């Protein structure tokens with residue numbers, strides 16, 4: 001539209017333009033506040049340690065598989081079967097590595113505990129009795145949180161639906177109690 005169309009013709013297009021601009025600002029603000037809300041929810045979920053290990057997320061499970069095979073399998077077994085006679089103490093008094101599949105007791109723990117044990121080991125007084133000694137290493141310096149959650153997602157992908165459900169419910173209950 002040319003600038004010098006004469007007096008009467010400029011007002012309508014101008015009004016139309018400013019309404020469009022206002023609309024665009026409105027949509028922009030809406031999108032921004034929506035993005036903020038989504039971000040806030042994600043941060044809140046992470047702070048609360050909600051289930052960030054999702055066995056139905058193929059990408060996370062694939063990452064977790066490589067983490068598991070590299071860092072966990074030589075103790076917990078390539079098929080998550082654990083070490084032989086895992087329920088009996090070793091001659092030096094420590095426990096062997098338990099299985100992570102449905103036959104073990106990994107699924108008896110809520111997500112936050114599994115994350116804590118994997119990242120920090122069986123911290124005495126927190127995840128084990130005081131002065132407890134364990135062969136479970138700490139991975140705080142070598143694995144990122146994302147890799148720890150990935151390994152747990154991979155472990156969960158071996159569990160049958162009823163066990164996944166039971167562990168999910170336990171995780172939700174523990175989250176509720178902490179609030």
Ligand code: HEC
Nearest residue numbers: 071072075095096097098105106114117118134135136151
């Ligand atoms: C050097 C051997 C070793 C490696 C490597 C290892 N673990 Fe362990 N893990 C153990 C042992 C041994 C225990 C049992 C400790 C005990 O009861 O004293 C254990 C226990 C656990 C438990 C608690 C299970 C339960 O039922 O209470 C989790 C969870 C766990 N390991 C996850 C992992 C993950 C995930 C990795 C890889 C990132 C890993 N571990 C690597 C030896 C190992």
